[in-house]
Structures are given as structure tokens and as C-alpha cells.
Amino acid sequence: MECVFGLVGNDFAVVVADTSAVHSILVHKSNEDKIMILDSHKLIAASGEPGDRVQFTEYIQKNVALYQFRNGIPLTTAAAANFTRGELATALRKNPYSVNILLAGYDKETGPSLYYIDYIATLHKVDKGAFGYGSYFSLSLMDRHYHSGMTVEEAIDLVDKCIMEIRSRLVVAPPNFVIKIVDKDGAKEYAWRESVKDAAVASA
Amino acid sequence: MARYDRAITVFSPDGHLFQVEYALEAVRKGNAAVGVRGTDIVVLGVEKKSAAKLQDSRSVRKIVSLDDHVALACAGLKADARVLINRARIECQSHRLTVEDPVTVEYITRYIAGLQQKYTQSGGVRPFGLSTLIIGFDPYTGVPSLYQTDPSGTFSAWKANATGRNSNSMREFLEKNYKESSGQETVKLAIRALLEVVESGGKNIEVAVMTKEHGLRQLEEAEIDAIVAEIESEKAAAEAAKKPPAPAPKET
Numbered sequence: 001m002e003c004v005f006g007l008v009g010n011d012f013a014v015v016v017a018d019t020s021a022v023h024s025i026l027v028h029k030s031n032e033d034k035i036m037i038l039d040s041h042k043l044i045a046a047s048g049e050p051g052d053r054v055q056f057t058e059y060i061q062k063n064v065a066l067y068q069f070r071n072g073i074p075l076t077t078a079a080a081a082n083f084t085r086g087e088l089a090t091a092l093r094k095n096p097y098s099v100n101i102l103l104a105g106y107d108k109e110t111g112p113s114l115y116y117i118d119y120i121a122t123l124h125k126v127d128k129g130a131f132g133y134g135s136y137f138s139l140s141l142m143d144r145h146y147h148s149g150m151t152v153e154e155a156i157d158l159v160d161k162c163i164m165e166i167r168s169r170l171v172v173a174p175p176n177f178v179i180k181i182v183d184k185d186g187a188k189e190y191a192w193r194e195s196v197k198d199a200a201v202a203s204a
Numbered sequence: 205m206a207r208y209d210r211a212i213t214v215f216s217p218d219g220h221l222f223q224v225e226y227a228l229e230a231v232r233k234g235n236a237a238v239g240v241r242g243t244d245i246v247v248l249g250v251e252k253k254s255a256a257k258l259q260d261s262r263s264v265r266k267i268v269s270l271d272d273h274v275a276l277a278c279a280g281l282k283a284d285a286r287v288l289i290n291r292a293r294i295e296c297q298s299h300r301l302t303v304e305d306p307v308t309v310e311y312i313t314r315y316i317a318g319l320q321q322k323y324t325q326s327g328g329v330r331p332f333g334l335s336t337l338i339i340g341f342d343p344y345t346g347v348p349s350l351y352q353t354d355p356s357g358t359f360s361a362w363k364a365n366a367t368g369r370n371s372n373s374m375r376e377f378l379e380k381n382y383k384e385s386s387g388q389e390t391v392k393l394a395i396r397a398l399l400e401v402v403e404s405g406g407k408n409i410e411v412a413v414m415t416k417e418h419g420l421r422q423l424e425e426a427e428i429d430a431i432v433a434e435i436e437s438e439k440a441a442a443e444a445a446k447k448p449p450a451p452a453p454k455e456t
Contacts, residue, residue: 058301059301062297062298062300062301063297065297065300066293066294066297069269069270069271069293069296069297070290070293072265
């Protein structure tokens with residue numbers, strides 16, 4: 001029931017992920033951040049097997065950092081996406097990773113971009129993308145309302161529409177979402193959309 | 205397989221490892237490098253041999269980053285340095301991946317020194333022909349450090365040290381003139397030590413400075429020239445003060 005979706009705006013890219021960590025019928029926590037800051041100008045929103053998700057994205061993150069130290073310049077978003085896909089492809093016929101990824105980035109020369117990378121190493125450069133059961137709702141809404149060159153306000157408005165739709169129409173809808181955005185100034189957390197706050201621990 | 209297991213570094217009858225000592229000779233022929241530790245800053249300076257006219261000097265960087273908070277300069281065989289630096293960079297990221305913590309300066313120094321030692325006790329290989337100066341800040345305590353490693357694989361921490369060509373004169377200078385300093389004073393001390401053995405001028409030295417907040421910063425040639433000019437004028441002022449006052453003109 002993990003929901004991840006994202007879209008590209010006029011000079012930014014935004015990705016949204018639900019924040020529930022679920023094991024069978026138990027919700028471990030509802031503030032699990034599934035969008036990793038890959039480097040200063042890249043975000044990876046990942047969904048899938050929790051162990052694989054963390055293991056794989058951290059591995060990609062460290063290799064992206066190593067590239068930067070070795071070569072003195074950061075990887076482009078396209079290069080990082082292709083590297084990620086390559087790692088998934090290599091592992092696919094032996095020990096596949098069950099992780100779906102939306103990789104958003106901003107490059108000075110080419111602007112914002114979004115890459116759809118699924119668990120069997122499909123790679124597509126897209127303007128909007130989504131994974132999970134939530135994609136049935138978010139993709140339809142984005143198909144209806146998306147246009148190229150959206151402003152941040154317009155994009156967040158569309159994101160909120162998608163979240164509302166998922167909350168109201170998905171049978172086991174995740175209650176909370178995190179929104180992260182990447183633009184020329186870097187990758188950062190934009191907001192959380194919480195309908196259930198983890199109860200604070202009562203003082204003894 | 206059988207051809208590559210013969211040991212090359214073996215003991216001499218009087219307990220020397222000649223290959224290691226010859227590697228140290230290679231270091232002594234390499235360009236001068238100096239490191240100085242301040243209270244809030246660590247400085248590395250390296251001699252830049254005059255670049256060939258057609259060479260793009262920007263492609264020859266002698267002070268490199270291993271991670272956001274650790275940097276390295278070396279004296280000796282530069283090709284060997286590339287291999288060691290690459291392994292160290294991988295280890296920095298690997299450490300972050302496995303324990304979710306950045307390396308401490310001591311950890312990565314111990315790793316590099318361990319690598320250098322391994323190559324003095326393995327079949328079919330020769331020791332690395334370089335000594336390194338490693339600087340950095342502890343990621344949690346923020347304490348600055350300076351370490352040195354050599355081809356034998358020994359390492360230790362220093363307040364200030366030099367390696368490469370004329371390292372003895374530089375070290376002597378540092379021993380005479382070292383005192384706890386911070387900021388620009390530390391940078392000046394490092395450059396003064398280098399100037400003892402290197403031709404003066406911004407285009408003959410490469411200097412990099414590391415602070416906790418800003419990480420590693422390579423100084424521009426103009427900046428180095430400015431500091432060198434400051435040092436020269438201080439030296440001239442000191443010389444003038446030392447000269448005895450001119451004798452009063454005699455009354456005839």
C-alpha cells in the first residue's frame with residue numbers, strides 16, 4: 001500500500017511518499033522518511049521491501065558521493081539514474097532488489113528531471129510518475145491536471161489533490177505523507193501532510 | 205600464480221628492510237609538503253615544481269579531499285599516491301555505509317598506514333613510495349588533527365610536520381617557530397616553513413586550508429601571493445630592527 005509519486009515543474013521537481021512502515025497488519029511507525037537526499041541536488045523516493053529499500057538507496061548514495069570525491073564534480077541526474085538502473089539490472093537475475101524508485105534531480109545545464117526506475121530495472125525519463133496502488137489515483141489526477149511549467153504553488157496544489165484522493169479512495173490508505181522538492185538551490189524537505197500524529201510518549 | 209608469491213621486501217642481516225628504506229629515499233626526492241595544526245584550522249602546503257609551459261596546471265592537484273572533513277597531501281611517487289587515495293576514498297564511503305558515521309582522522313590514517321604496511325609484507329609487491337600528511341576534523345568533537353604516514357606503515361599525530369624534499373630544514377624551522385595559533389597565523393606559519401626551502405611566490409606553492417564549517421578550501425594564487433608579501437615585509441622589518449643604529453656623524 002506504499003504510495004510514491006512525483007512530477008516536474010518549471011524549474012523544480014517534487015516527489016511525495018507516504019510515511020508508513022507496515023509489517024503485515026501492524027503499522028510499525030507512521031513517520032518513516034522514504035525520500036533520501038542523494039546529494040545536494042538529487043532526491044530518491046523509494047518504495048518496496050523495507051530492508052532492500054534502505055540498503056539499496058544507501059549503497060547508491062555512497063557510490064554517488066565516491067564519484068564526486070574521485071572526479072571533483074557531481075554526477076548528473078541522468079548519470080545517477082543510469083547507474084542506479086545498472087545496479088538493479090546486475091542484481092536482477094541473481095538477488096533482485098524489490099525497490100521501486102523515483103529519482104528527481106536538478107542539473108544546472110538541463111534543469112529539473114524525474115526518472116522512473118522500477119524493481120526490474122526499467123528506466124524512463126518522465127514528467128510525472130507514480131508507484132503502488134496509489135498510482136491508480138495519482139496518475140489519473142496528474143494526467144488530468146498536469147501541464148508543463150507548473151509553479152511550485154500549482155504543483156503542491158496538485159500534490160495535495162492526489163493525497164486527498166488516495167486518503168479517501170484507497171482502502172488501506174496511509175495517513176501521512178512527506179513532500180520533498182529539488183530546485184536550483186538544492187534538495188530539501190518541503191512539508192509533511194499528517195492526518196495521524198504518532199502519540200507522544202506519556203511522561204512517567 | 206607461483207611467480208607472484210616471492211617476497212621482495214626481506215630483512216637484511218643487520219635488521220634493515222632495504223626496500224622500505226629505499227622507498228623513504230624516493231620520498232626524500234619528492235616535492236616538499238608541510239602541515240600545521242591550529243586550534244580551529246589545519247593547513248597543508250605543497251611545493252609546486254614549475255609547470256611546463258604547455259601543461260594545464262589545474263589538472264595537477266596535489267592536495268586532495270578524501271571526504272568532506274578529511275584531506276591529504278603527499279610526497280613521493282605520485283602514481284602510487286593515486287592508488288592509495290582511491291582506496292582511502294572508497295574506505296571513507298564504505299565506513300559511512302556500514303556504521304553510518306563519517307571516519308575519524310585517526311581511523312583513515314590507520315587504514316592508509318595499514319595498507320602501506322601490507323605492501324611491505326606481501327609477495328610480489330613493492331612498498332608504496334610515498335609519505336602522506338593527513339588533516340581533518342573529528343566529526344563529533346570538532347577537534348582538528350594532523351597525522352603523517354610513511355612507506356613502512358608507521359603513523360603518528362603531529363602539531364606540525366614536513367615531508368619530502370628538505371623536510372629536515374622545514375621541521376627544524378617548525379620546531380623553532382611553532383606555537384599554538386589559529387586562523388591566518390597558522391596559514392602564515394605553514395607558508396613560512398615552505399618558503400624556507402621553496403622559491404618564493406604564489407605559483408610555486410599550493411596551499412589548502414580546512415576548517416570545521418567550510419571543509420577544505422584551496423587558496424587562490426593571488427591569496428598566497430598576498431600572504432607571501434606579508435611574510436616578506438615582516439621579515440624585512442625584523443631584519444631592519446636587528447641592524448645596529450647607524451653611528452652618529454663625527455664632528456670635524
